[in-house]
Amino acid sequence: MVLKNNLVGKDHSIINQHWSSTGTMNLLLITDNEAVRVEIEQVLNETELVLDCLASDEVKQLFAMDKELSATCVFIDDSLAKSDLLSICSTLIEQSTEHILSILLLIDEENQQNVLEEAFEIGIFDFIKKPIEKWDLLGRLNAMWHLHRESMNRRKNEAAMNDLLEQFRLNISALKAAANAITITDRNGRIAWVNPYFTKLTGYAEHEAVGKNMRILKSSVHTKEFYQQLWDTITSGKVWRGQITNRRKDGIIYHEEMSITPVYNKLGIITHFISIKEDITERKEMEQQRLDDLQVAKRVQQSALSLPFEDEEIDFSAIYLPSSELAGDMYSWFKIDETKYGVIVLDVMGHGVPSSLVSMSVRSVVGGFITKTIDPVKVIKELNDHMLELFRHDDSYINHYFTAIYMVVDLKKKLVEVVNAGHPSALLFFDDDELIELKHTAVPVGLFDQYEIKKEQIHYKTNFQGLLYTDGVVDALADDYDEGMQLLKKHYDGCKGNSMRSDETIACLERTLKERMNVQTDDICMLHVRIK
Known part of the structure; x- marks a missing residue:
């Protein structure tokens, strides 16, 4: 050649x-x-x-x-x-x-x-x-x-083609082995391919599903507007994500979390949709059970709160607005004898279920401490011992505590004795116009084994009004705490009066809170007492 x-x-x-x-x-x-x-x-x-x-x-x-x-x-x-x-x-x-x-x-x-x-x-x-x-x-x-x-x-x-075929086989194997249901539909929603988990989730075998429209899974739960919004989203080229309720082949309703992604050809035209479906039925049922349990716990917790009280000499009223289903705020009043009443407001650290459980534990013992021990210093000391014993075996680094104001009103002696254990100041009005802002006399309850507890003793001549509250009230009035305190004093002064019952004063303050509060971020509790 x-x-x-x-x-x-x-x-x-x-x-x-x-x-x-x-x-x-x-x-x-x-x-x-x-x-x-x-x-x-x-x-x-x-x-x-x-x-x-x-x-x-x-x-x-x-x-x-x-x-x-x-x-x-x-x-x-x-x-x-x-x-x-x-x-x-x-x-x-x-x-x-x-x-x-x-x-x-x-x-x-x-x-x-x-x-x-x-x-x-x-x-x-x-x-x-x-x-x-x-x-x-x-x-x-x-x-x-x-x-x-x-x-x-x-x-x-040949090597590139073999690699491509191997990758294709790997992808198909992965899709088939996926623990979620995966479907591929054409532009009109007709099913072109399903993986084995689709059958497990819906009950439809592959040969029963392919060629059918996805409407075979449709339940009567969602509105036409829901489906229209879904369809508009994916046909516009966007990915739709959300939760949907569908119906199995056997008629049983189930819940799924789904994403639908458009697939384009070389010309940029949508030809298919890929949907990935995760069965969340068990999770939804657990969430509903949790909500039901929370509602029961909420009713139990609210039933433990004292009811409004009024007689010829004294009246009590309060509001309780949890930021979630359950709260750590709590209030109670107890008739100790014919002339003495014990009043307490407390705020457990944190929110939700943990703080509410601590609050209920305290509520279960505080009545006995108040009616038997009476003295504010001794009652706070017993509550502190209770908290320390409650978490004696807790090895975490979390400090479990609560702030509280406990007040004993003696109508016979015209005497008010108060301990403020790390709580926001109590606002006390004596004899029509004398305001006392009672600040801390002790540290929060549950922090230390031994510490000094002091009580304030205040005598009144003719009448007395007191507002006890948690820090959520101040936070609701203003972002700055000092500004919130000034607003609370101002509005309380405008809402109180010798001729106004405690429930009227509380209603007046509640209207003010709701007018100024955009989003409630903390539990709110207010208690008012009036000696006539």
Whole structure:
């Protein structure tokens, strides 16, 4: 085979440029004839091609050690014994899938019939007659190089296709194994594919679902507007996420959390939708059970609050506005004897269920402490002991405590005794116009084993009014605490009066709170007492 003139110049510049720009052509010569080696090297001397040479014994030693030969083209000289030549050809052909592109025999004309027929049966590429013509050799190499490039490109394409198929199989396997239901629908909502979990979730087998519209799952729970909003979202190219209630094949209602994603073709047109469905039925039922339990606990907690009270000498009233279903705020009043009343307002650290449980625990014992112990200092001390015992085995670093104001009113002695354990100041009005803002006389309850508790004793002459509250009241009036306190004093002064009952004062303050409060962030509790 002779190269065309427009492919190779006299100095081989084009063939050199072609080979060097596309890769390296590795050549191997197997010969026991030194003259053949020299002849081949002279032909290749003006090219950039590299030639390695091995004798037949060296090749057999490499094969004996399970070594593989790597070359783009292997020349095998017929100077080898016929058996060695055919054996080497056969072994190289076995390796050719990964390493050897072509095998060329260098053969004398007299040996053609003796060797070629068997060699071609084994699978050699071609042969070159000796003596070797330079242009014949270079032409063969050029042809083999093109064949090599095509082979490499084909292998790359096959590898890429195999990788793509493997990734596709992996994706399908992942979708089938997913613990969520997955569906693919066409542009009109007809089901094209479902994974096995879809059957587990809905009861519809794949052959029952494919071809049907997703409306087979529709329940009567949602409105037409709900479905229209969903459809408008996905057909506009957006992802829809939300919770939906559907109906199984057996008619049972179930709940799912679902996302629907549009799929586009190369022209940017939506052709399909992929939906991923997570069964949240059990979670929804647990949430509903929790809400039901909270409602029961809320009713229990509110039933423990003291009811409004009024007689000829004194009246009590209060409001209780939890920021969540349950709260840590609590108030109570108790008739100790015919002339004494005990009043307490407390605020347990935190919100929700934990603080409400602590509050209920305190409520279960405070009545006994107040009616038996009476003295404010001793009552607060017993409550402190109760809190320490309640959390004696708690190894967490959380401090469980509450703030409180406990007040004893003695109508016979016209005496008010008060302990403020870390609580917001009590607002006390004596004898029509004298205001006392009673601040802390002790630290919050439950922090320390031993600490000093002081009580304030205040005598009144004719009448007395007192407002006890939690810090949520001040927070509702203003973001700044000092500003909130000033507003509370101002509004309390406008809402109280000797002729106003406690429930009227509380109602007046509640209207003010609701007018100024945007969002309630803390529990609110207010208690008012009036001595007539």
